[in-house]
Amino acid sequence: MPLDLPPDEAATLRRGEGPAVQIDLIQTMIFHAAVAALRLGVFSALERGPRELGALAGELAVDEANLRALLRLLVTGGYLAEGEDGYERTPAGAWLAGPDDGFGAVLDFWHSLIGGLWQGLEETVRTGKPQRDFYAWLQERPDVLTGFQGVQLRIAEWLEEEVLELAGPPGEPARLLDLGGGHARYSLAYCRRHLGLSATVLDLPEALEPGRAAVEDAGLAERFTFLPGDLRTAEAPGGQDVVLLFNVLHGFPADTARALVGRAAGALRPGGRLIVMETLPDPVGSVREEAFTRGFDLNLIHTQGGRLHPVETIAGWMEAAGCGSVERRDLTRSAAFCLLVADREG
Ligand SMILES: C[S@@+](CC[C@H](N)C(=O)[O-])C[C@H]1O[C@@H](n2cnc3c(N)ncnc32)[C@H](O)[C@@H]1O
Known part of the structure; x- marks a missing residue:
């Protein structure tokens, strides 16, 4: 939350007339404090009502004097207020509960990422080469991966829901390939809507576990195949009616992303x-x-050698791979995402 600086x-x-960047330094301290409070259970305790300092320290089993400094x-x-009944959440603080809930989970993940991987950013800019390997780093940290x-x-x-409305399959599809589909949520949605559809999800081995569990829970395991492997080299099954490449290309530099589009198009049947x-x-x-x-673009560049590729560039790769007449469909639920849809010529 921005510091509530008086206008003057x-x-x-x-x-x-003063170092404005000090505000960013202070915001960084507040960001760390907010995540510490999330992990200690401060926000979830206050979700149940205001607390005096001593009562809150007792409930959370933490040092009272240090908790006071944090609060x-x-x-x-701007996350907490001190009223007659003790500390309480402000409307900004009401977005936070535990590290696994709502926006708290997003904050908790980014805190680990920035705290762990953003060191050496200047070297990435100087050399043009990523200094980190995001997925190798994740593999060593099961909690952050989760x-x-x-x-x-x-x-x-x-x-x-909107993705399915904007980008349905051609006709009644039988085979879908979800490249980098991990949690399998999108494949599941397509399979629920198209009862004759079976899906193959290709991803890194550890990324497939949540997908397997979700598909089991949905009772659709017999319609799913999970293929552990590297997208850049793994043998993907061909003859597909639909191939999904969702939020994958930004993890790779342009030449690799272009090759992935070629592999995805190559897995499609004509049409x-x-x-x-x-x-x-x-x-x-x-x-x-x-x-x-x-910030996300810079993160991709530094932690995995990826970047946010321009939509026109991706559309060009799709056309070059034999998928003509690319249509762009913007999501209304978020201005940040868009879909590109094209059929393989043939
Ligand atoms: C940003 S996530 C997107 C997940 C999902 N497609 C979605 O849109 O929600 C990127 C996915 O690509 C997978 N991935 C990244 N690099 C990969 C590689 N070299 N081989 C296979 N999968 C990879 C990750 O494990 C992850 O599941």
């Missing part, structure tokens, strides 16, 4: 449909969305 104090910083920073940061998968799943739950979902490099939304997208 903000104006002096805008005029360069005071969060009051300044958090990452949880964030992807939440986004899919939010978008899937089969390639559907790509990607984050737009320049979403037409709020300042918040634009700023987050720019």
Whole structure:
């Protein structure tokens, strides 16, 4: 939450009469404090009503004096308020509960990512080469991997209905291939809508576990095949009616992303449909969305050698791979994402 600076104090910083970047430093401290409070259970305790400091410290079994320092920073940061009955959540703080709930899960994951992998950013910019390997790093941290998968799943739950409306398959499909489909939420949605459809999900071995569990829970295991492997090299089954490439291309540099589009198109039968979902490099939304997208792009560049590829570039790769007349379909639920849909010529 932005510090609630009085207008005259903000104006002096805008005029360069003080170090405006100190506000970002303070926001970084507040970000760390908010995540610590999430992990300690501060927000979920206050969800049940205001608490005096001593009662809250007792309930959370934490050091009272240190909790006070944490809470005071969060009051300044706009997440908590101190009233007659003790500490309580502000409307901004009401977005946070536990590290596994709602936006708290998103915050918890990004905290681990930025705290763990953003060191050495200047080297990535200097050398043009990523300094980190996001997926290798995740593999060594099962809790963060679970958090990452949880964030992807939440986004899919939010978008899937509109995705199906905007990008249906051609006719009544029998075979769908979900490249980098991990949690399998999108494949499941297509399979629920098209009863004759079977799906193959190809992803890294550890990424397939949530998908397997979800498909079992849905009672659709017999219609699913899970293929552990590397997208760049694994043998993918051909003759597909639909291939999904959802939120995958941004994890790779342009030459690899282009090759992946070629592999995806190559797995289609003639007349089969390639559907790509990607984050737009320049979403037409709020300042918040634009700023987050720019940070996300830098994160991709630094942690995995990827980037947000322009939509026109991806459409060009699809056409070059034999999928003509690419149609762009924008999601209304989020200005950050768009779909590209094209059928394989043949
Ligand atoms: C951002 S997630 C998108 C997941 C899902 N398609 C969605 O849209 O919600 C990227 C997915 O690509 C997978 N992935 C990344 N690199 C991969 C590789 N080299 N081989 C196979 N899968 C990979 C990840 O494990 C992850 O499941």
